Amino acid sequence: MSTTDPLFDTDFMKEMLRQVRALDSYGVYDGKSAEQLLAPYVLSKEARAAIPILGDPDAVTLSRVRAFYNAIAVLVEKECGQMAVPLVHLSHEGFGRVLITVGKLVVLDRALRDAHRFGFESFSKMKTEADKQLGLAIEIVGRYAEVAGL
């Protein structure tokens, strides 16, 4: 699991790894590096375009989307000290909605489209996106602490 990129030492990437490893009931990921385990999250524009968006995304793709938002929820929880509950809801054909709630406050609310193609151009872009979402979530918790505490 030795990786040289300091990106993998950040809280977010560590949590992502934890989430992905938690999906590995049969130990098939044992001995793989962080980069190998998170590789499916990195999709070039060409690779994305090549993924068909017909029908519902498969279970593996879905668990990848879940792991990403679960990781964000865990970090929200760590920063604000209150339970953050993620909800990834795919309705059909890769459309859906992601929510993270803290108390009665919605701290993240995003529409999902083309979930089949869920991915980022690089690990760095993935982390930037997660940090942005985390920052917005923490800000709103701070602003409406009473609602978040309900």
Place this chain on the structure above:
Amino acid sequence: MSTTDPLFDTDFMKEMLRQVRALDSYGVYDGKSAEQLLAPYVLSKEARAAIPILGDPDAVTLSRVRAFYNAIAVLVEKECGQMAVPLVHLSHEGFGRVLITVGKLVVLDRALRDAHRFGFESFSKMKTEADKQLGLAIEIVGRYAEVAGL
């Protein structure tokens, strides 16, 4: 569609009917009375107990649960004049979570268990339950209007 029970003239029951009729793409409900259309929502204790809770609830049961919370969301929207978004999420084996959000405010948040057996002892109990949820939702929108307006 002539029914004598004044219960069916209430906003909630009218909206329930609208929701259930909206599911009827092929017109098989045409000519049925309100009582007939909403009959699947009434389950005696014995009838509930007789429904097996193995595996995931079927699509018909799910759409019944959805219609109920959609109706509540519509009434929330009518009363507070802001969009109320329902989200019925079943994870597995009848477990799940229902959320209704207005802006960034969670106005209804319930755990679902044994969704296979979703139903009420009578129409009157169904309406009482819906009114209770609606009341709580409107109250919290009033209390945290700023968050609901986000």
